[in-house]
Amino acid sequence: MRRSLLPKSSQQNPSDSNVLISVLMPLEFHRDQATIAIRKWRQDQTLQGSAFELILVASHDADAADMDEIRQLLAPQDRLVQTSAKHDIAQVAEAARHARGDLLFFTESHVWPTPTVLEQCLDVFAKRPEWAGFSCRTHASAPNKLARSEARMYEADIQHGMTESSWRKILDQCFATRRKAYGEAGGFEFDFGHFSEWLLAARYHKLGLAIGYAPEIELVHHYIGQWPELRGFTEDFVAGEALWLARGGPRQERIIEIPFEWSSRGERRKDLARHILQIAWHQRRRKLRPRLRDRGMLQVLRRHWVAALLGDRLDTSRARATLLWRHVALMLARAFGSDAQLDRVFRQTIAALVHERRLRTSLEVQKVAGEGSLWTPDELHAGRAAGIHAAEVYDGVPFRWSSDVASAELQLPAGEHLVQVQTLAHILMKSVKPLFYLNGQMLPIEAANVADGTFVLKVARDGDNPTILGWVSEPQQAPNDSRILGLPITRISRLEHF
Template identity: 35%
Template sequence: MQDASARYGGEAPLFSIIIPLEYHRGQWEQSWLGWISQTVDKSLYEIILVVPPDFVARDELKALAGEQARLEFTASDHDIGLCAFGATKARGLYLFFTESHCRPEPDVIELCIRATDAHPDWVAFSCRSVPICHNRLSEAEAAMYQADIEFGMRQHPWRKVLDQCFVTRRDVYWECGGLREELGHFAEWVLAAAYHAKGYAIGYLEEARFHHYYIGEIGELKAFTLDFVEGEIRYLGEARRDPGSELLEVPVEWVEWVGFDVSLASAALNALVHYSLKGRGWKRPDEKLRAFWRWGALALCGDRLVRVAARLAAMQAHLCLSALTVIGSSEAIARWMRRYIASLIHLQRLECIRRMRGHAGPAARFLGDRVLGQAGFHGLESSAGHVFRWSEPQAAVRILGRAGRNTVLVRSPALRAPLREIGAHFYLDGVRIDPSAIAIGPDSYTMGLDLPPSGIAILAWSCPVMTGIDDPRRLGLSVASIEVSRDAGASSQP
């Protein structure tokens, strides 16, 4: 690669290899040997070893690295934070993020140089991850994560940042916001979404291979998923409008629980009771009983039953997986590992949302800035040119307006039937709203409502159940937004 050395030669290297020394899994020496054995001229790259405060082999590290690497010390104790800090110290045209339990093959940098010439449209690319396994649990772990990696690299439109071996132009990295330590490993998805939103292409350099050591310990799996989920929920709680934020899928747990409290469930239950007394909306008694059970349990227990059920499911999966590592087949271990991770993520999302509930700010306002909380909604979807959320047949929202008379506009695309034919009943703080106070348009309900001195009230509704084709959900109204505005003719109040 002498031509490359002449072409890129200068005071600054072409690549800055950033190696965080947290979570090295006893593999950092192998990683180091892989980097100093590269086939290209050493002037083309610099190695930055980012050392956390609890790294115990500092003397050995200094002796081994010698003059061949720069040691950067920081107070961060997370891989993402160490990478982010290393990027601030890098001088290369390209940043090369990796992990200290990953060993590169000797021709990695050589192949990366060729890729920058062969693919001028790539501002970044990820390399190929080859698993190193040492027990059956690590084999199942590798199979699970490798499938996800392959999907991201080959099929997903933008999820192509793999911190095991990710190369990016330094200027584009900073333009897209860089890695945010407080988001944990969810920061990789946020960064990838930003690249895509800004129109930057991330490639997949399959021939450049890294050997990734899978530890195969249940405790480490739990810690990693919690790190990812905490970052995910923290990011959603910020309600940022960064480029790419709209690409990140909102988990169903966030939709259902972040703005929830028992008063909303009580309002939905009240709407259900009053609506049922009219003898409307029920073709089957079992549907009615299920609705009463759902809203009654939520009104009495809040999310406790849901969290208990999630915890029991995670415990069961953990016990089965632990037993299978001793007596089970490899296929059974792989199956129960996927089940354990899925149940663990569900539980951790619920717990993280519960801890931050009440501090969500605008993040709880799924349906508009005047909606402070909600109960009884499904996830965001689109149809016939509308972006909306289906409510359940009973739903409730906490709205914020000004004391006194307000206009509340519920935008509801008429996807199931003309709105006048649906027969929805609306309630404000438990009292049915007079139908004469509701103007029904082609795709909206407009109501003139008197809000209390706090300006905060609960709007609930009940309507007949609609079941979609091949859709097990119980659907009510399609709701695009809820807007609350002061009546123009109302007198102002402090």
């Protein structure tokens, strides 16, 4: 059930303040619009001036003359805070810590309000007590062709989030919220950069804090259409997303979709791909059971030979080349193309940039994500295995189907260990007797329980050498499923007692 968060009485604010709502504005990325925005907030609002405050945050090295000009525009209850932070998310999070109002309005210094914004916000909060917050609507100010294309793309994405997505309801350029709800959800976490907007929205949703959409409350968003800034914003978002993934975010905010580049990163590891080819060839050459037939061997080769030879280099090189070409096409479309052509190329260029950055960051954070248990089906461990399909859930139990040949890295200290491989035996179409390998050498099964699909292996790690466990199993066939299926793995773990 969604909860109702009624605003506290303004009498609970500090005794020297009648502030009902705090407008929070970072001054980073102001695009030369900060003084225009501040004037429209402080001089044009129909709400009585003493009923709201402006909390502005700038970096310590901001231009002193600009800061003096801004101070001249402020009312006595307003504040200009200077901090070491240079990121706008860090600055707006700092602004929230200084706010005295029980209602918060998050905005940007290149966004201008219409005169009735704050009065309308108070009216919406009064009429919709079940809303913990809501986003408003912005219209574009776009001085050039690329800026107009940028605006059309982002406005379409915003409209999707506000009207179709079940959770992507926070728009940090014009988001009003009850302060209690903002604190309960943890606020904007600046470590995650611009991805923190999605993260905060997911946390509101998880807590059952309703976020509405008030398109009748309008502001103007100034776009500048400069590729370096667009690229920087996009790269910052992807870097924050990667950090969230590396810290195990999907375990907490399950509603956020996991990017393919992250979930498939194990398939691009050279060591895992080579191990798969090694054990497949051993199985084929020795004619061992379960038998790997000609078609099966060809499928293994087709899937893993590129990664075994080049690792991730082919994918990353192809992504860089695609991004370069898209950038050239964007410049040409900007100069000579129609609006429709520019819009199409612009979307393709942003998509290419996101893909290229996700490929790079998924590998950069792999070591961070690699700590913890041996292997589970969740996304944190996806980079440790190859020959593994996407995560699924059966009767509440998460698992991943492996292919008929697969490998997983086990992070173990030096010495001998008992390792348990657990599977969902009751969903198998036929019984299996898999063969296990450790670093390319056959590994005997110490104990097995066919009924519950558990296999216990004795694994020895020698010094600092990597420990790669592989297996070959009888292929399974599922109705209406064209995938090559092997074992439905639920967990690989180390037993406490040897």
